[in-house]
Amino acid sequence: MPDLEDLFVEFETAAAATFRPPGVADAQRRIRGRRRRRGLLAGLLAVVLAGPASALAVAHRADRPEPRPTPSVSPSPTGRLTVRTVTLPGVPGELADLRFVSARAGWALFDTCVDAGESRSGCRRTVARTVDGGVTWQRAGLPAVPDGGFQLLPVDTDTLVVTTRAGYLVTADGGNSFTSHPYEAPPVAVRRVFATPSGLYLGCPPDGVRPNCDRQRVLRVSGGLHFHQPPVTLRSDTENALVEGADGRLWLTVGDDNGLTVVTSADQGTTWQELPPVPRAARQLALAPDGRDVWLVRTTQPNGVWRLAGTRWEPGPALPDDTDGIAAPGAGLLVVTSAYGGLGFVTGGGYVEVPELRGPLRTSDPRDSDPRTSVSVLPDGTVLAQHGRSWFLGVGRGMDRSWFQYS
Incomplete structure (x- = not known):
């Protein structure tokens, strides 16, 4: 039987594009290199039958050479x-x-476990909201x-x-009560972990329960195939992801060794349009929560970004050499x-570091095997960063934000 922690990592990585705060970059690092043949969502319940934004980036990233640190432009440290x-x-x-789902709502896990992985023992676990x-x-x-x-897989403030x-334990009333479900009979809440706001997700037909299939399809949380399928083949050996902004537009990405294919729909999948490819093989789609900003990103060297203007990708601002997340x-x-x-933030005028995070994000906890920092954006626009056993929220708009550290 596969290691359940590895399976949970895959499960979590598959949800990277659903505007959840799962620590996606860390999950991707943990799973990278474990298998060549990937299907990020090889059936919604791949992890279920073998035994879970934002990063708002759908990634197809290979191991990279260590980047060189570059000087950054920083304002005076006036923030707190x-x-x-x-x-x-x-x-x-x-x-x-x-796990935060907004600037105000989140879920925490406390435990007494010793050791790691499937050998964890002596576990007394408590969840709080x-x-x-x-x-x-x-x-x-x-219970x-x-x-x-x-694993905690939040859906929203209450679920x-x-x-x-x-199996699964599910609460829909803010943690007051939980229901128990075997892996063979997952509740709708499990599909909602992966689904877009309008209730669509990628999985193995007919119902998403099969762990593996040669070709994935767009399925509905309410059950069955979506009425109109995209004009691309979602093979099990490609990295496939479906995301949706607050404007209702759908974005489907298919990643392989040749780069990223992007298909979009402005009418909930009734019609689909494939966008032109980008030179130098961009590997990530980064979508803002409101759906207005759509970017293609390459963080391996030489890095670069392209921003969607109409139906064309235009070169964006330069990224720092040492960009990771x-x-x-x-x-x-x-x-x-x-x-x-x-x-920091990348704008048309360059890179602007957040000075109040400079120290905390360069401090390593000896308990952390990988002290690198992941970043995502929650559905309400809050920036979420995780560095080891510390979490950071940037609440506000644009670069004008109040920063909070949780540990």
């Missing part, structure tokens, strides 16, 4: 970082995971769960899917992380 410790009185263990930006946390009514793999070795918060901006620590 508010540090919030995530605690729950009377609960044993330490903060193990944190915040609706005030992490000022206070309320304990959820999570006892077995040792081993465990959370928890994966365990035994990238996401689109809107307003013509890109938010990027450095392979050496730090976070």
